Amino acid sequence: MTDFTDNLHAAFAHHIDAALDRLEAAGTLPAGLARGAITCEPPRDPSHGDLSTNAAMVLAKPAKTNPRALAEALGEELKGAPGVVAVEIAGPGFINLRLADDAWLDELRAIARSGQAYGRSSLGAGQRVNVEYVSANPTGPMHMGHCRGAVVGDALAKLLEFAGHKVTREYYVNDAGGQVDVLARSAHLRYREALGEDVGEIPEGLYPGEYLLPVGQALAAEFGDRYTKAPEGEWLALFRARAVAAMLDMIRADLALLGIHHDLFSSEAELQAAGKPAAAEAWLRAHDLVYDGILEAPKGKEPDDWEPVVLPLFRSTRFGDDQDRPIRKSDGTWTYFGADLAYHFQKAESADALVDIWGADHAGTVKRIKAAVAALTGADGAAPKPFEIKIVQMVQLLRNGVPVKMSKRSGNFVTLADVVREVGKDVVRFTMLTRKPDAQMDFDFAKVVEASKDNPVFYVQYAHARIRSTLRKAAAEGISPDAAALDRLGAEELSLVKFAAQFPRVVEAAAIAREPHRIAFFLDDLAAAFHAYWNLGNDRPDKRFIVAQDPALTGARLFLGNAIGQVIRNGLALLGVEAAEEL
Incomplete structure (x- = not known):
C-alpha cells in the first residue's frame, strides 16, 4: 500500500x-502482518463495483483465519469510509466497494x-535510481536500432521521477x-x-559513412599534412580522441532531436x-569471488585447436550463471565483462537501484552481469x-509495407535524425512505446502518420485536440x-471520470514494473473512452459538450473535458510527447 496522496485510489x-x-x-x-501485496483497484468487471481489495485473501493465511470471515470483518470497517454506499463480499474473500457519485465528482475536482x-x-521516497540507456558505440550517428532503447530509457526516467525517485x-x-x-x-x-x-573505395573493415567527412576536414x-605519411603509432591515439569527441557531439545532437539529454x-x-x-x-578476490582457473573448452572445439589458459574467473555460478566468467584475457587486457563489472560497481556507489536498457544483441550477457552486481553490492x-x-x-523500418533502403550518409543504416525529421519527435517517441x-x-512511415483510430499516436492526440477545440469554441x-x-453529470460522464481516475495507480504500477509503455496503453484506452463518449453526441444532441x-x-x-485533457497531457509528458492543440 502506498502513502496517501491527492487521488481516490490512494485515499x-x-x-x-x-x-x-x-x-x-x-x-x-495479529499485529505486524506484511501488507505489501494488498491492492486497491477497479474490479475487472465494472458491474461488481467501483473498487476491489484482496486484503482478506492476502492476510488470512498468515493470520490463520478464514478469508471470507476476515473479509466480513474488514467490510464492516470499510462501510464507514467516506463515499462508500455498499460493501459486497465476492468469492472466497474479495471485497468490492460501491461509491457515491459525489466521490467521483470529488476526484474530478482533484x-x-x-x-x-x-x-x-x-512511491519512490527519494530513492536514487541510475537508468543507463542508449550507450551506443561512439562510432557514428544514432540509427533506428538505438532509437527504441533511447525512448524506453528516457520515458522510464521521466516515469520514475514522477513517481518520487x-x-x-x-x-x-x-x-x-x-x-x-x-x-x-x-x-x-x-x-x-x-x-x-x-582514397578510392573505402577499404573493407573501415567505417564507410559520409558522416566522417567533416571529421576528416576538421x-x-x-594538423595540416603532418600525419598523412606518419606511422600509425604517431597519430592513432590522437585521432581516436578527436574522432570519439566528434561522434559524441553528433550522438548528443541526434538524441536532442528526440528530446533526450543525459546527466x-x-x-x-x-x-x-x-x-x-x-x-x-582486488575487491572480489578479497571476498573469494574471483579465482585463477581454466575455462572449459568452448562447445564444438576439438582438443587439438584449443589450449587451456589460466585466467582470473568470477564465480558467477554462485549467482545462477551456467559457468564462471573470465574478467581478463590471456594478454592481460580486460574482457568486456570485466570492464562492465567495474562500471556497474562504480554506478552502484552512488545509486540505490540500477536499471539498464539493452539491445537484444546483449541478451546473452544478462545473467553474468546480474550475478556480478549481486556479488558487488550484496557482500x-x-x-x-x-x-x-x-x-x-x-x-x-517499412514504407507502405516495404523495407526501407539504407542511408548513404550512414553507410549501412537509416539514421535516427532522418526518421525524426520526416515524421517528428512526438510520433517517433509515442510509437516506440506502443508495444512492450x-x-x-x-x-511503417505511412502508418505512424495515418489519421486513423488504428494509429494510437493519432488517436490519443486527436482526443486532446478535440477537447482543446471544444474549449476554444465554448470560450468564443x-x-x-x-x-x-x-x-448534473450522468452515468456516461461518471464512467469517463472513473477511467481517468485510474491514472495515478497506473503510474505507480508502471514505475514498480519499470514499464513506461503502460502509460501509452492507458492513454490509448482513455482516448477510446473519450471518443466513445464524444460520439454519443452525434445521434443525441443532449449529450454534446x-x-x-x-x-x-x-x-x-x-470541466469534465478539461480534466480529461489534463490527464492526457500528464500521460504524454511522461512519454516525452507534447499534446496536440489541433490536428
Whole structure:
C-alpha cells in the first residue's frame, strides 16, 4: 500500500490500511502482518463495483483465519469510509466497494486542482535510481536500432521521477575497444581525403559513412599534412580522441532531436585508466569471488585447436550463471565483462537501484552481469542493490509495407535524425512505446502518420485536440468550464471520470514494473473512452459538450473535458510527447 496522496485510489488504500489497523487493535488480526501485496483497484468487471481489495485473501493465511470471515470483518470497517454506499463480499474473500457519485465528482475536482501534478506519487521516497540507456558505440550517428532503447530509457526516467525517485540518466561510452581504433583509422582516411588525396573505395573493415567527412576536414584544418605519411603509432591515439569527441557531439545532437539529454556520460577508457577494473578485481578476490582457473573448452572445439589458459574467473555460478566468467584475457587486457563489472560497481556507489536498457544483441550477457552486481553490492551479508535489465528488440523500418533502403550518409543504416525529421519527435517517441519493448516492432512511415483510430499516436492526440477545440469554441461563445453543476453529470460522464481516475495507480504500477509503455496503453484506452463518449453526441444532441440552451450543464461537461485533457497531457509528458492543440 502506498502513502496517501491527492487521488481516490490512494485515499482508499489509506482507508483500508486504517481499517486493518483497527482490526489489529481489536485483536481480530495479529499485529505486524506484511501488507505489501494488498491492492486497491477497479474490479475487472465494472458491474461488481467501483473498487476491489484482496486484503482478506492476502492476510488470512498468515493470520490463520478464514478469508471470507476476515473479509466480513474488514467490510464492516470499510462501510464507514467516506463515499462508500455498499460493501459486497465476492468469492472466497474479495471485497468490492460501491461509491457515491459525489466521490467521483470529488476526484474530478482533484484532477483540476492538481493539474500537472495529478498522478504524481511519493512511491519512490527519494530513492536514487541510475537508468543507463542508449550507450551506443561512439562510432557514428544514432540509427533506428538505438532509437527504441533511447525512448524506453528516457520515458522510464521521466516515469520514475514522477513517481518520487531521484534519477540519474547515464550513457556509457564504449571508447576502449577495438572499434574506436577502427574509427580512428577511418577518420585518418577521410583526413587524407580532405587534403586532396584520392582514397578510392573505402577499404573493407573501415567505417564507410559520409558522416566522417567533416571529421576528416576538421583534422586537416587542425594538423595540416603532418600525419598523412606518419606511422600509425604517431597519430592513432590522437585521432581516436578527436574522432570519439566528434561522434559524441553528433550522438548528443541526434538524441536532442528526440528530446533526450543525459546527466552523465561515463567513459570506459577513463574507467580503465583510473584503475577501476583492477580495484574491482582486488575487491572480489578479497571476498573469494574471483579465482585463477581454466575455462572449459568452448562447445564444438576439438582438443587439438584449443589450449587451456589460466585466467582470473568470477564465480558467477554462485549467482545462477551456467559457468564462471573470465574478467581478463590471456594478454592481460580486460574482457568486456570485466570492464562492465567495474562500471556497474562504480554506478552502484552512488545509486540505490540500477536499471539498464539493452539491445537484444546483449541478451546473452544478462545473467553474468546480474550475478556480478549481486556479488558487488550484496557482500558481507548486505542485501544486493536492486538491478534490472530491460531488453529492447530491434525495429524494422517499412514504407507502405516495404523495407526501407539504407542511408548513404550512414553507410549501412537509416539514421535516427532522418526518421525524426520526416515524421517528428512526438510520433517517433509515442510509437516506440506502443508495444512492450521485448516484442518485435515494425515502424511503417505511412502508418505512424495515418489519421486513423488504428494509429494510437493519432488517436490519443486527436482526443486532446478535440477537447482543446471544444474549449476554444465554448470560450468564443462566452462559456467556460464550471464545477457548479457537476451533479448534473450522468452515468456516461461518471464512467469517463472513473477511467481517468485510474491514472495515478497506473503510474505507480508502471514505475514498480519499470514499464513506461503502460502509460501509452492507458492513454490509448482513455482516448477510446473519450471518443466513445464524444460520439454519443452525434445521434443525441443532449449529450454534446456544448448545449447552447443549457450553459450550466455545458460548463460542467467542459470541466469534465478539461480534466480529461489534463490527464492526457500528464500521460504524454511522461512519454516525452507534447499534446496536440489541433490536428
